Amino acid sequence: MSNQLLPLVTAELAAPADPRAAAMAGALAAKYPDAARAVLFYGSCLREANLDGLMLDFYLIVSDYPAAYGRSWLARANALVPPNVFPFEHGGLIAKYAVLSEADFARLNSPAADNVSVWARFAQPSRLLWASDDLARQRAYAAVAQAAPTLLSLARPVAGDCPDVLDLWRTGFTCTYGAELRAERTGRSLSIVDADPDRYRRFGEAALADGLPPSPADAAGLWRRLQRRGKRLSVLRLAKASFTYAGGIDYLAWKINRHAGTRIVIKPWQRRWPLLGAITLLPRLLRGGAIR
Structure with missing residues (x-):
């Protein structure tokens, strides 16, 4: 089996981001010195030149929830209904960050996930702005590299026969928007792909060349459950x-x-x-x- 997608994901995650966002990621990790493993930056702010007045989006990946919270009820809440979400301010910027363990982050980017919220986001561009060590960095790369194949494998039975890879992406994002309470206008799921079709074509073709996870036999039923x-x-x-x-x-x-x-x-x-x-x-x- 080829391995074309992981290098693309690795390069994208390692690409530069706004220095203020990178500084914010480091400050966020410092709040959890005994638990922080990685901080990822994602969402619409990746495309913005001016971050002032915007709400930045981060995922904080931790070793486990007791290490992050001690014996607090927050550890139990994060394990039962991941992720926990908190506000954060640093350097004049505001953000919200979601907390997931390394194990949950890997699972929720994969076909084993029982909801779309993580892999739907990390099939889109993101940046790894902080990692505690090389092992944490490699685990983050591997987890995010599962997101696009998960989306495309679930979209393929719904998209019909032999669609263009961009149509496969559009089908997948349309289905994910139906699986969450979303505030975006109708058509937002399509504009994700149209904003950078070259990126989605490259990532989609690489995922197809590597071989997607098996699509479910009852894809329509699975989407209804999701x-x-x-x-x-x-x-x-x-x-x-x-x-x-x-x-x-x-x-x-x-x-x-x-x-x-x-x-x-x-x-x-x-x-x-x-x-x-x-x-x-x-x-x-x-x-x-x-x-x-």
């Missing part, structure tokens, strides 16, 4: 974030307003009881199509 589970997990993570993320409901409103063009204003009582406030928003947002 959609049901993804919606439930989105609500559970929202509930958990009301305890881990100060100002989380304001971030939720900002994210939805930015992507869906809405003008949601959070009321004082919703900040006082963010879990209840978020739950009361959900039916209206679903009815109005602000999230899907």
